[in-house]
Amino acid sequence: MKLDPFYLIVDSAQWIERLVPLGVKLVQLRIKDRNEEDIRHQIRVARTVCSAHACQLIVNDYWQLAIEEACDFIHLGQEDLAEADLAAIRAAGLKLGVSTHDEAELAKALAAEPDYVALGPIYPTILKKMKWAPQGLERLSWWRERVHPLPLVAIGGLNTERIEGVFAHGADSAAVVTDITLNADPEGRTREWIRKTEAWR
Ligand SMILES: Cc1ncc(COP(=O)(O)OP(=O)(O)O)c(N)n1
Numbered sequence: 001m002k003l004d005p006f007y008l009i010v011d012s013a014q015w016i017e018r019l020v021p022l023g024v025k026l027v028q029l030r031i032k033d034r035n036e037e038d039i040r041h042q043i044r045v046a047r048t049v050c051s052a053h054a055c056q057l058i059v060n061d062y063w064q065l066a067i068e069e070a071c072d073f074i075h076l077g078q079e080d081l082a083e084a085d086l087a088a089i090r091a092a093g094l095k096l097g098v099s100t101h102d103e104a105e106l107a108k109a110l111a112a113e114p115d116y117v118a119l120g121p122i123y124p125t126i127l128k129k130m131k132w133a134p135q136g137l138e139r140l141s142w143w144r145e146r147v148h149p150l151p152l153v154a155i156g157g158l159n160t161e162r163i164e165g166v167f168a169h170g171a172d173s174a175a176v177v178t179d180i181t182l183n184a185d186p187e188g189r190t191r192e193w194i195r196k197t198e199a200w201r
């Protein structure tokens with residue numbers, strides 16, 4: 001399976017309506033602290049927009065809702081994975097991406113037979129507090145060997161200056177939140193990401 005090299009992560013369907021039409025081909029809906037009805041609604045809106053623009057939608061965390069709403073890709077962290085019903089996820093035909101931060105997590109992720117593995121945080125991130133120190137690019141190269149032949153996603157502190165480095169060290173896709181959503185010009189930055197990842201598309 002090939003992932004688009006530019007992996008946008010946003011916290012609402014509104015962001016998806018705003019940025020996906022610019023040419024984004026891989027987007028994660030990562031909603032926190034909302035009620036189920038709201039999340040379900042946002043998944044539906046996101047699905048409609050992504051279908052219209054041939055963009056792969058990945059739902060973070062809410063695997064039951066993703067199944068019920070006929071989505072086809074979810075992302076789970078290690079705590080999510082421990083509580084998820086993998087058999088139900090597979091029976092529903094969902095593809096699965098899993099986060100990793102250390103060797104023990106990598107072993108658990110690989111045991112789940114995911115469709116991609118993410119390693120982070122590659123650089124310091126301001127999005128959320130993390131107990132892991134930045135992994136750095138050499139660690140990404142090591143993960144590349146461990147994860148082969150699965151796609152490897154790099155996440156954490158990425159910006160347009162850091163794109164080349166992560167691909168040179170084995171990432172297949174670069175996931176990004178705040179470099180776009182906190183940018184003064186999110187549309188312009190999104191276009192820049194699309195352009196700067198073109199060589200790996
Ligand atoms: C592509 C990608 N990688 C890692 C994460 C983090 O997942 P998780 O550890 O479950 O943390 P939350 O994002 O749920 O706070 C991700 N979402 N996407």
Ligand SMILES: Cc1nc(C(=O)O)sc1CCOP(=O)(O)O
Binds near residue numbers: 155156
């Ligand atoms: C959601 C998330 N997960 C991470 C991990 O390492 O698992 S790092 C991260 C935050 C990514 O945001 P930004 O691009 O703004 O740094």
Ligand SMILES: [Mg+2]
Binds near residue numbers: 061075
């Ligand atoms: Mg999670």
